[in-house]
Amino acid sequence: MLLRHLRRLSASRQSHIIGRSLLKGVRSDPDGHVLLFDSPGHIINPMLQPDIPINYETSFSYISGVTIQPWVWIVSAxxxxxxxxxxxxxxxxxxxxxxxxxxxxxxxxxxAGELLG
Incomplete structure:
Protein backbone atom coordinates (compact mmCIF):
# COMPACT_ATOMS: atom_id res chain seq x y z
CA MET A 1 0.00 0.00 0.00
CA LEU A 2 2.84 2.41 0.83
CA LEU A 3 4.48 1.78 -2.54
CA ARG A 4 1.19 2.43 -4.32
CA HIS A 5 0.82 5.71 -2.44
CA LEU A 6 4.40 6.80 -3.22
CA ARG A 7 4.08 5.79 -6.87
CA ARG A 8 0.90 7.85 -7.18
CA LEU A 9 2.60 10.88 -5.56
CA SER A 10 5.59 10.56 -7.85
CA ALA A 11 3.48 10.12 -10.96
CA SER A 12 1.38 13.17 -10.13
CA ARG A 13 4.49 15.30 -9.56
CA GLN A 14 3.43 15.98 -5.99
CA SER A 15 6.50 14.50 -4.40
CA HIS A 16 6.81 17.61 -2.21
CA ILE A 17 3.93 16.07 -0.23
CA ILE A 18 6.29 13.32 0.95
CA GLY A 19 8.21 15.94 2.92
CA ARG A 20 4.96 17.11 4.49
CA SER A 21 4.09 13.51 5.35
CA LEU A 22 7.43 13.18 7.12
CA LEU A 23 6.70 16.31 9.16
CA LYS A 24 3.28 14.89 10.04
CA GLY A 25 5.03 11.72 11.21
CA VAL A 26 7.31 13.74 13.46
CA ARG A 27 4.38 15.65 14.93
CA SER A 28 2.16 12.58 15.39
CA ASP A 29 1.38 11.17 18.79
CA PRO A 30 3.59 8.17 19.62
CA ASP A 31 0.59 5.82 19.47
CA GLY A 32 2.27 2.96 17.60
CA HIS A 33 0.56 3.72 14.29
CA VAL A 34 3.18 5.91 12.62
CA LEU A 35 6.11 4.18 10.97
CA LEU A 36 8.88 5.81 8.92
CA PHE A 37 10.51 3.68 6.25
CA ASP A 38 13.60 5.64 5.27
CA SER A 39 17.02 5.29 3.69
CA PRO A 40 20.41 6.27 5.13
CA GLY A 41 19.70 9.72 3.74
CA HIS A 42 18.08 10.71 7.01
CA ILE A 43 21.45 10.24 8.70
CA ILE A 44 23.52 11.79 5.91
CA ASN A 45 21.40 14.81 4.98
CA PRO A 46 21.62 16.74 8.28
CA MET A 47 25.41 16.70 7.90
CA LEU A 48 25.20 18.05 4.36
CA GLN A 49 22.23 20.38 4.92
CA PRO A 50 22.26 21.69 8.51
CA ASP A 51 19.06 23.72 8.01
CA ILE A 52 16.80 20.64 7.80
CA PRO A 53 13.85 21.37 10.15
CA ILE A 54 13.83 17.88 11.68
CA ASN A 55 16.18 16.53 14.33
CA TYR A 56 16.28 12.81 13.55
CA GLU A 57 18.13 11.98 16.76
CA THR A 58 15.36 13.31 18.99
CA SER A 59 12.32 12.89 16.73
CA PHE A 60 12.60 9.17 15.99
CA SER A 61 13.54 5.92 17.69
CA TYR A 62 15.23 3.14 15.76
CA ILE A 63 13.26 -0.12 15.89
CA SER A 64 14.68 -2.32 13.13
CA GLY A 65 16.82 -2.59 10.06
CA VAL A 66 14.95 -3.90 7.04
CA THR A 67 17.56 -4.68 4.40
CA ILE A 68 21.24 -5.05 3.79
CA GLN A 69 22.25 -3.08 0.75
CA PRO A 70 25.07 -4.72 -1.19
CA TRP A 71 27.15 -2.52 -3.43
CA VAL A 72 29.14 -3.56 -6.45
CA TRP A 73 31.87 -1.66 -8.23
CA ILE A 74 32.12 -2.42 -11.94
CA VAL A 75 34.41 -1.33 -14.76
CA SER A 76 34.70 -2.28 -18.40
CA ALA A 77 35.84 -5.87 -18.93
CA ALA A 112 31.45 6.18 -0.83
CA GLY A 113 32.49 7.29 -4.32
CA GLU A 114 33.88 10.54 -2.95
CA LEU A 115 36.08 8.53 -0.59
CA LEU A 116 37.80 6.98 -3.61
CA GLY A 117 38.97 10.38 -4.82
Missing part, protein backbone atom coordinates in the same frame (compact mmCIF):
# COMPACT_ATOMS: atom_id res chain seq x y z
CA UNK A 78 38.71 -4.40 -20.96
CA UNK A 79 40.01 -2.33 -18.02
CA UNK A 80 43.31 -3.49 -16.50
CA UNK A 81 42.05 -3.29 -12.91
CA UNK A 82 40.75 -6.55 -11.49
CA UNK A 83 39.77 -5.18 -8.06
CA UNK A 84 38.92 -1.86 -6.44
CA UNK A 85 42.36 -1.34 -4.92
CA UNK A 86 44.14 -1.65 -8.26
CA UNK A 87 41.56 0.65 -9.90
CA UNK A 88 42.16 3.39 -7.32
CA UNK A 89 45.95 2.87 -7.43
CA UNK A 90 45.98 3.20 -11.23
CA UNK A 91 43.88 6.38 -11.08
CA UNK A 92 46.25 7.90 -8.53
CA UNK A 93 49.35 6.91 -10.54
CA UNK A 94 47.95 8.58 -13.63
CA UNK A 95 46.81 11.60 -11.62
CA UNK A 96 43.32 11.25 -13.04
CA UNK A 97 40.19 11.64 -10.92
CA UNK A 98 37.97 8.66 -10.16
CA UNK A 99 34.75 9.25 -12.08
CA UNK A 100 31.71 7.40 -10.77
CA UNK A 101 27.95 7.32 -10.91
CA UNK A 102 25.66 7.13 -7.89
CA UNK A 103 22.00 7.24 -6.98
CA UNK A 104 22.20 10.95 -6.15
CA UNK A 105 23.98 13.74 -4.34
CA UNK A 106 24.23 13.01 -0.63
CA UNK A 107 23.39 9.32 -1.03
CA UNK A 108 25.51 6.69 0.68
CA UNK A 109 26.79 5.63 -2.76
CA UNK A 110 27.80 9.20 -3.55
CA UNK A 111 29.75 9.55 -0.29
Missing amino acids: EHAAKDLQSFVAESREKGSPVIFGSSGIGSAEHL
Whole structure:
Protein backbone atom coordinates (compact mmCIF):
# COMPACT_ATOMS: atom_id res chain seq x y z
CA MET A 1 0.00 0.00 0.00
CA LEU A 2 2.84 2.41 0.83
CA LEU A 3 4.48 1.78 -2.54
CA ARG A 4 1.19 2.43 -4.32
CA HIS A 5 0.82 5.71 -2.44
CA LEU A 6 4.40 6.80 -3.22
CA ARG A 7 4.08 5.79 -6.87
CA ARG A 8 0.90 7.85 -7.18
CA LEU A 9 2.60 10.88 -5.56
CA SER A 10 5.59 10.56 -7.85
CA ALA A 11 3.48 10.12 -10.96
CA SER A 12 1.38 13.17 -10.13
CA ARG A 13 4.49 15.30 -9.56
CA GLN A 14 3.43 15.98 -5.99
CA SER A 15 6.50 14.50 -4.40
CA HIS A 16 6.81 17.61 -2.21
CA ILE A 17 3.93 16.07 -0.23
CA ILE A 18 6.29 13.32 0.95
CA GLY A 19 8.21 15.94 2.92
CA ARG A 20 4.96 17.11 4.49
CA SER A 21 4.09 13.51 5.35
CA LEU A 22 7.43 13.18 7.12
CA LEU A 23 6.70 16.31 9.16
CA LYS A 24 3.28 14.89 10.04
CA GLY A 25 5.03 11.72 11.21
CA VAL A 26 7.31 13.74 13.46
CA ARG A 27 4.38 15.65 14.93
CA SER A 28 2.16 12.58 15.39
CA ASP A 29 1.38 11.17 18.79
CA PRO A 30 3.59 8.17 19.62
CA ASP A 31 0.59 5.82 19.47
CA GLY A 32 2.27 2.96 17.60
CA HIS A 33 0.56 3.72 14.29
CA VAL A 34 3.18 5.91 12.62
CA LEU A 35 6.11 4.18 10.97
CA LEU A 36 8.88 5.81 8.92
CA PHE A 37 10.51 3.68 6.25
CA ASP A 38 13.60 5.64 5.27
CA SER A 39 17.02 5.29 3.69
CA PRO A 40 20.41 6.27 5.13
CA GLY A 41 19.70 9.72 3.74
CA HIS A 42 18.08 10.71 7.01
CA ILE A 43 21.45 10.24 8.70
CA ILE A 44 23.52 11.79 5.91
CA ASN A 45 21.40 14.81 4.98
CA PRO A 46 21.62 16.74 8.28
CA MET A 47 25.41 16.70 7.90
CA LEU A 48 25.20 18.05 4.36
CA GLN A 49 22.23 20.38 4.92
CA PRO A 50 22.26 21.69 8.51
CA ASP A 51 19.06 23.72 8.01
CA ILE A 52 16.80 20.64 7.80
CA PRO A 53 13.85 21.37 10.15
CA ILE A 54 13.83 17.88 11.68
CA ASN A 55 16.18 16.53 14.33
CA TYR A 56 16.28 12.81 13.55
CA GLU A 57 18.13 11.98 16.76
CA THR A 58 15.36 13.31 18.99
CA SER A 59 12.32 12.89 16.73
CA PHE A 60 12.60 9.17 15.99
CA SER A 61 13.54 5.92 17.69
CA TYR A 62 15.23 3.14 15.76
CA ILE A 63 13.26 -0.12 15.89
CA SER A 64 14.68 -2.32 13.13
CA GLY A 65 16.82 -2.59 10.06
CA VAL A 66 14.95 -3.90 7.04
CA THR A 67 17.56 -4.68 4.40
CA ILE A 68 21.24 -5.05 3.79
CA GLN A 69 22.25 -3.08 0.75
CA PRO A 70 25.07 -4.72 -1.19
CA TRP A 71 27.15 -2.52 -3.43
CA VAL A 72 29.14 -3.56 -6.45
CA TRP A 73 31.87 -1.66 -8.23
CA ILE A 74 32.12 -2.42 -11.94
CA VAL A 75 34.41 -1.33 -14.76
CA SER A 76 34.70 -2.28 -18.40
CA ALA A 77 35.84 -5.87 -18.93
CA GLU A 78 38.71 -4.40 -20.96
CA HIS A 79 40.01 -2.33 -18.02
CA ALA A 80 43.31 -3.49 -16.50
CA ALA A 81 42.05 -3.29 -12.91
CA LYS A 82 40.75 -6.55 -11.49
CA ASP A 83 39.77 -5.18 -8.06
CA LEU A 84 38.92 -1.86 -6.44
CA GLN A 85 42.36 -1.34 -4.92
CA SER A 86 44.14 -1.65 -8.26
CA PHE A 87 41.56 0.65 -9.90
CA VAL A 88 42.16 3.39 -7.32
CA ALA A 89 45.95 2.87 -7.43
CA GLU A 90 45.98 3.20 -11.23
CA SER A 91 43.88 6.38 -11.08
CA ARG A 92 46.25 7.90 -8.53
CA GLU A 93 49.35 6.91 -10.54
CA LYS A 94 47.95 8.58 -13.63
CA GLY A 95 46.81 11.60 -11.62
CA SER A 96 43.32 11.25 -13.04
CA PRO A 97 40.19 11.64 -10.92
CA VAL A 98 37.97 8.66 -10.16
CA ILE A 99 34.75 9.25 -12.08
CA PHE A 100 31.71 7.40 -10.77
CA GLY A 101 27.95 7.32 -10.91
CA SER A 102 25.66 7.13 -7.89
CA SER A 103 22.00 7.24 -6.98
CA GLY A 104 22.20 10.95 -6.15
CA ILE A 105 23.98 13.74 -4.34
CA GLY A 106 24.23 13.01 -0.63
CA SER A 107 23.39 9.32 -1.03
CA ALA A 108 25.51 6.69 0.68
CA GLU A 109 26.79 5.63 -2.76
CA HIS A 110 27.80 9.20 -3.55
CA LEU A 111 29.75 9.55 -0.29
CA ALA A 112 31.45 6.18 -0.83
CA GLY A 113 32.49 7.29 -4.32
CA GLU A 114 33.88 10.54 -2.95
CA LEU A 115 36.08 8.53 -0.59
CA LEU A 116 37.80 6.98 -3.61
CA GLY A 117 38.97 10.38 -4.82
